[in-house]
Structure formats: structure tokens, C-alpha cells
Amino acid sequence: MTSLWRGTLDPHRQDAARQLRPEPGVTVLDLAYGTGLNFALLEPAIGPTEAIVGTDYSSGMLARAAHRVAQHGWSNVRLLQADARTLTTEQIALPHGRLHRVLCTLGLSVMPEWESVFQRTFEMLEPVGRYAAMDLYIEPGRGLLSRALDLGYRVVARCGSQPPLLVAVAAALCGLR
Numbered sequence: 001m002t003s004l005w006r007g008t009l010d011p012h013r014q015d016a017a018r019q020l021r022p023e024p025g026v027t028v029l030d031l032a033y034g035t036g037l038n039f040a041l042l043e044p045a046i047g048p049t050e051a052i053v054g055t056d057y058s059s060g061m062l063a064r065a066a067h068r069v070a071q072h073g074w075s076n077v078r079l080l081q082a083d084a085r086t087l088t089t090e091q092i093a094l095p096h097g098r099l100h101r102v103l104c105t106l107g108l109s110v111m112p113e114w115e116s117v118f119q120r121t122f123e124m125l126e127p128v129g130r131y132a133a134m135d136l137y138i139e140p141g142r143g144l145l146s147r148a149l150d151l152g153y154r155v156v157a158r159c160g161s162q163p164p165l166l167v168a169v170a171a172a173l174c175g176l177r
């Protein structure tokens with residue numbers, strides 16, 4: 001189940017990372033990084049100095065992402081714990097004050113007020129920056145089963161603010177390991 005879910009989403013995740021056009025010298029904001037699955041897609045393309053700033057509001061996700069970063073020895077990733085709805089450029093403390101890319105995968109759909117989060121983070125980008133978002137949604141008018149699955153996904157995805165054990169269970173159910 002987990003690998004089926006991951007397998008279904010992985011091509012879209014990879015496509016979003018490709019569309020972002022990461023390259024040496026750019027700084028990428030990974031909005032709502034979760035367990036940090038996007039980092040491995042960005043790492044080969046970007047430079048060795050601080051290049052990825054991740055932000056997520058869950059301490060459980062922060063711990064899991066930090067573990068992933070340490071395991072891989074990525075020295076150019078800085079992880080923040082912050083609510084995207086109130087995120088500021090001061091909080092991100094950008095190196096050279098410039099943000100070149102924003103990536104958000106499966107994040108906007110679980111955030112209340114996602115439109116204002118998108119607006120806020122879009123405005124942080126430098127004029128020729130790029131923004132890539134990959135997400136899921138249920139088309140209006142779909143049946144009960146689809147809506148129940150959608151609700152289940154949202155509940156599980158929001159478990160990020162809960163204690164680590166519940167986060168681990170939720171992440172496993174969601175295929176976000």
C-alpha cells in the first residue's frame with residue numbers, strides 16, 4: 001500500500017523537481033518539507049553551500065527530515081520549524097537575501113488558507129524565480145468513496161503536529177517515508 005502510493009506519486013514529485021530547474025548557486029525553499037523526500041531530488045543539481053531552506057510546522061516532521069539530512073551528510077540544507085501561513089523572509093534568513101526557487105509538494109492542499117500561503121511565498125521569489133507545486137485534489141462532484149479518501153488523506157497529513165509515534169504511523173500510512 002505504502003509503495004503503491006509512493007510509486008504513484010513519485011513521477012509527479014520528480015516532474016515538479018525537474019520543472020523547478022534547480023541549478024548550482026540557487027537557493028530553494030522547500031515549503032512543508034515533511035520527512036524531506038524532495039531533498040534527494042534537488043541535491044544532485046544544486047551547489048554545496050547552503051542551498052535548501054526547508055520549513056514545516058511540525059516538530060515530528062522536523063525530527064524525521066533532520067535524520068534524513070544527517071544520514072546523507074547534506075551540509076547545504078537548513079531546516080526551520082515555522083507555520084507557512086505566517087512565514088516571513090526574516091525567518092528564512094536567506095543567504096544573500098535572495099530566494100530563487102520555491103517547491104511545495106503535497107503541502108498546499110493540507111493548509112487552511114493555502115491561497116494566501118501561495119501568495120506570500122510567491123512574493124518572496126526574486127523576479128526571475130520559479131515556483132513548482134505538486135498536489136492532489138478531488139474534483140467537485142466525485143462520489144462518496146473519493147470524498148472519504150480525500151478526508152482520510154487530510155486527517156493523516158495534518159497529523160504532523162502530533163507526537164512522533166503518531167507521525168510515524170501517519171507517514172507510513174501516507175507512504176511518506
Ligand SMILES: C[S@@+](CC[C@H](N)C(=O)[O-])C[C@H]1O[C@@H](n2cnc3c(N)ncnc32)[C@H](O)[C@@H]1O
Binds near residue numbers: 032037061082
Ligand atoms: C502530506 S505532507 C507532504 C510532505 C512533503 N512535502 C512531501 O511531499 O512528502 C504535508 C506537510 O505539510 C505540513 N504542513 C501542514 N500545514 C502546514 C503549515 N501551515 N505550515 C507549515 N507546514 C505545514 C505538515 O506538517 C506535513 O509535513
